[in-house]
Amino acid sequence: MTTSLTLRSRMVTALAALLLVPVFFLPIWSIDLEAPQYPEGIGMDIMVNTIRGQGEWDLQNINGLNHYIGMKEIHPDSIRELDIMPWLLGGLLLFGLVAAATGRKWLLRAWVIAFVLLAAAGLADFYKWGYDYGHNLNPDAAIKVPGMVYQPPLIGSKQLLNFTAHSWPGAGGMLAIASLLLGVVALFLSRGPRKLVAEGGAAAARPLNHAA
């Protein structure tokens, strides 16, 4: 059983880690809102360190519209997760690069596991915030529809009164998913003995070990 990564696998791992660089600058998740009154569109993007409107004034206007249903205002500065996320993303990037540089297979495996856990935690957190915004409404709200909650979809589309909310990964989110998939590919690439062939030496004579 090998403990090192093939050269190709290390390159793929490095590529996977580097794919996380643009995630610092691109929307990870986008919520687009459609309504008859907004033919020009209105929406917001979740960035690694902030939430911003897609248009210059979109966030302010979403908050303004939300006050009718008693939803809390979205203030990126008060969301702690947004302070932590850049560090987590940076850590993941470094971790991946270290795995690629050292070629330690266990590091890559740990990287993939950490990535999956962080992604799951992120989605769970996103859901929690969405649930909180959608359910904890000001009882003095002007518009109260019995039984109506305004939790945006985690992924997919949902009708919220006159708005249709579409929630999908943004370009940054897509790249993160691609990064994770590449990490998995890198793991698979290191399964076989080809690395040994490539490196030459006595190990080349070993039988195939699919359990690697």
Place this chain on the structure above:
Amino acid sequence: MSFRRNAILGLVTVAAIGIGIFACQTTGRSTDLVSARDAAAAVYVPPGEYDEFYAFMSGGFSGNLTVMGLPSGRLLKTVPVFSQFPENGWGYNEETKAMLQTSYGFAAWDDSHHPELSMTDGVPDGRWIFINANNTPRIARIDLTEFETKEILEIPNSAGNHGSPFITPNSEYIVATTRFSVPVPNRDMPISEYASNFKGMLSFVRANDPGNMDVAFQIIVPGYNYDLAHAGKGPSHGWMFFTSYNAEEAHTLLEVNASKRDKDFIAAVDWRRAEECVAQGSARSMPARYVHNYKGEDRIARSEMRESVTVLEPATCERLVYFLPTPKSPHGVDVDPTGEFIVAGGKLATVIPVHSFSKMIAAIEEQKFEGEVDGIPVLQYDAIIAGEVPDPGLGPLHTEFDGRGFAYTTAFISSEIVKWSLETFQVVDRIPVYYSVGHLMIPGGDSRQPWGKYLVALNKMTKDRYLPTGPELAHSAQLIDISGDKMRLLLDFPTMGEPHYAQAIPAELILEKQLRLYRLSENRNPFATMGEGAAKVTREGRRVHVQMTAIRSHFAPDNIEGVEVGDTVYFHVTNLEQDWDVPHGFATLGMETAELLIMPGDTRTLTWVPKQPGIYPFYCTDFCSALHQEMQGYIRISPRGSGVPLAWGTGGRLTTQAAN
């Protein structure tokens, strides 16, 4: 019995003849359209789609400018210019009042005739549009990112600013002529001294520096009526042509007394020569009081009085002005896209005279003069004429061009438009219009590069064209397709006020630079309220400033107490919205002026002096949101000296400030 039957038969016959006549009229009219279906398709702009052209129609005696889409003829906006406009508070609120200031005092109304787009290289560029005030001579600049009047300059020594504001090819100057010659400087004297003391004035206004419009120089000319103008272009760039009538110098019953001579004059002015004379010191500075109004960075209008003007006289600046004899009281003067032909609309003439610019220059060099008036050489008609268009219809007034070698001239009396060739000077097509057309407009039709697809006839009479609306009818415009050999009438549409001239420009030249809202963070109004927390009421003696915010769907403050009868209350309302097309309005019970209409990010101020104690509701006047009807408040007016403390708030306890 039989008599009665005969009588009934007779009535039926009369009725049948009547129907027959009516049917004839109907079919007679529909033949103007090649096919109603084709015409409808040509002007149909599907819901949600845009027109091809922005058209700017003068509002005539409304003093406004109306913006319409072509080919649909849909009304897009009224831009208030020279008249108070209660619909949005123009000329009533503190931010715009100063725009209507003149040396005669506050002028609540005027008559706007000729919109003129700014130009670069002889082609409309969509930066600004200018328009004249005819009654109290002024010129306004309207910004085409906001569709708002930004600047108004009064023209001194002038009366009846009709021939204005025609522009030079690079927006160097816009001109203003005095339709009514008056004593210069204006002073008390017997009207009968007209011939010896009344003067005409041709004014050149610097136009290409926003916020700094100024009269560059004025030229004193004989006491005729100066009517219209157009700038030279291409080879004739540097010249400006002005029509005049009343060379008879009549001061009473002009319809007879000013129509006697066979020819009046077009004044050709070499404005580069004028610049030379001014630079050489041949001009004199003359005391004159006239007002310049403009909106600053803070979007608040201010007025300044100007005290003098630079005046040139042809006698002391040779080669400045030449008179081109032109038949019978010419009205319009129009220069073709090449800059060679100067077309006059001799409104009582039987031909359209076309002067040649190159012949004019040659005649000047060869001194082919037939006389001189006040130091102005009069050129020989035969030496400058390029041709006369025969049979142009009765009462030719205005000409525009399609850029394909054809000119289109309106004939007021015969109520038609004639199309003629600039090569043969022969009429090639004619189309009736309904009724009595004044100006016509082709997009870019007075420029070096017309967009020669449509022509709009601007008619002076409407009569039976629309469902009647009592004695006063909307004026009528007609859209004509000029893309083919034959003109085709496509559409009738009503216009606001009395539209004189109009201009149009392809929508894409101004569409992309439209402002959607004002940035609140850049609001420089000293009474702007940047957030609800900053809303307050302050008293300065008998003046009370209410700094109020508006955002869907409430005002802050919406309860105000401590204001007394006789106080002057200033409602400074800031619209906090930063969202497209969410204006808020403001009006209060019993106010004697007009509402405020406040665009997102802007601040506007309404002044109100309450006269009786009581509770006065105020409310948002623009349906802003689902809870618009909840957007309201109350101001308590107490008797004078009651000592009720100032107090204000929204949704909670009032903030109080002890009365002083």
